[in-house]
């Protein structure tokens with residue numbers, strides 16, 4: 001078995017994932033859904049092509065959020081510890097937005113590769129947060 005490019009998991013360790021392709025975008029999403037889902041100011045997302053995420057240990061719980069448009073946003077998380085793992089977004093061609101914290105290891109390892117290249121839904125960004133230098137700014141979805 002070859003080593004996957006990216007490995008991650010949830011806080012309690014029940015769920016582990018592996019990804020063997022490179023991300024399309026390093027996104028920082030300021031939408032209100034991400035704020036509520038994370039309980040935080042925003043969500044750093046590592047955006048991979050559809051079908052990239054493989055669950056290699058345990059199983060995920062799904063919250064399937066059907067929007068008024070008929071598009072689905074599918075949130076995969078650990079049913080035991082509640083860690084958000086990734087979201088599949090119909091409106092963006094079913095890309096898989098893996099939550100950056102999924103890759104966190106001890107002492108800040110595992111997430112060093114990340115630097116936001118785009119900020120999404122800047123219209124609902126917390127007012128006290130400065131823009132990330134060099135990151136493309138989108139008021140809503142990337143266009």
Ligand SMILES: [Zn+2]
Nearest residue numbers: 010012078081
């Ligand atoms: Zn867990």
Ligand SMILES: [Zn+2]
Nearest residue numbers: 029030031034
């Ligand atoms: Zn969002």
